Amino acid sequence: MSNSWVRLGRRRLFVILRIAGGPLLLLIILLRVDLGEIAASFSHISFLPFAGAAALVTVNFAVQIMKWRYLLSGSLKASPGDLIRSVIGGYAFVLATPGRVGEFSRALFIPGESKLKTMGFVAIDMLSAFSIVALMSGLSLALLHSGLFYLLPLAIMGSFALIILRPQLLGIWGQKLSRLHLLRGKFSLLLDGIQTLSSRRVVMLLLISLLYFLVYSTQFYLLLSAFEKVDLRVMVICFPLVMLINSLAITVGGLGVREGAAVLVFARFGVQESSALGAALLLFTLNILIPGLCGLVFVHQMGKKPKPLTEKNP
Secondary structure (H helix, E strand, O other), rough: HHHHHHHHHHHHHHHHHHHHHHHHHHHHHHHOOHHHHHHHHHHHHOHHHEEEEEEEEHHHHHHHHHHHHHHHHHOOOOHHHHHHHHHHHHHHOOOOOOOOOHHHHHHOOOOOOHHHHHHHHHHHHHHHHHHHHHHHHHHHHHOOOOOOHHHHHHHHHHHHHHHHHHHHHHHHHHHOOOOOOHOOOOOHHHHHHHHHOHHHHHHHHHHHHHHHHHHHHHHHHHHHHHHOOOOOHHHHHHHHHHHHHHHOOOOOOOOOOOOOOHHHHHHOOOOOHHHHHHHHHHHHHHHHHHHHHHHHHHHHHHHHOOOOOOOOOO
């Protein structure tokens, strides 16, 4: 058997694992948690906290669109409609790709621009979001443990300060990556967005990413509170760690990884497993599943080509 066939077989196996991994993990979690407890939790869910979390979906997407607009401003031209279609349409692809990889499809909804260049801005968006998750996770670990764990948030904030003072470092590191054989040629387009970053823009991106994290955290806290009362300190410690684990997920839409992390981490602090699982599933439904289904409309519209105008015979 040739090496090409072996590589093809491995790729197919990896794709199958990514697609089936999420439902399989979710099934394992459901088997771990008593189904009766899950049914009872949903039957006694409090309406007001759930309604508050649902209402924050609009705030969540408003922050994402604001950040996307700020990223593209000055380099790429996009109308408000393009921005909305780009963000929501991207979630349709998130439902079919591992983790947040599907968000790179935002580039498909920005007309008249280099798709690779636009994908570079998506990469900056994701990097700034992950930076905040890493910072919050470092603070969580510092609260949980003593000793060297206190150095984690300090090291992350020191990295932020270095990039803010010298944003050109991102471009230098990117140029080193571009020397890899698979990235030559096309990678320069991905770096265009990084070249436009200034200290002020880096600070603004981090602040908007922090705002998004706070909105997302509030949503989860409200959803968790809809099942049972939870100490805010538990939420502050646990949720960043759940997000950190979820950011490394390779399953479709992070399904199964986020729910499993929520169950394992929050259970250590006395939160019912059924409550943590229910809150995580509702968070996925409100912020990924429903927007992804709505985004299918934009994907369908994107596939339609305008019909040429024909003159009518007199």
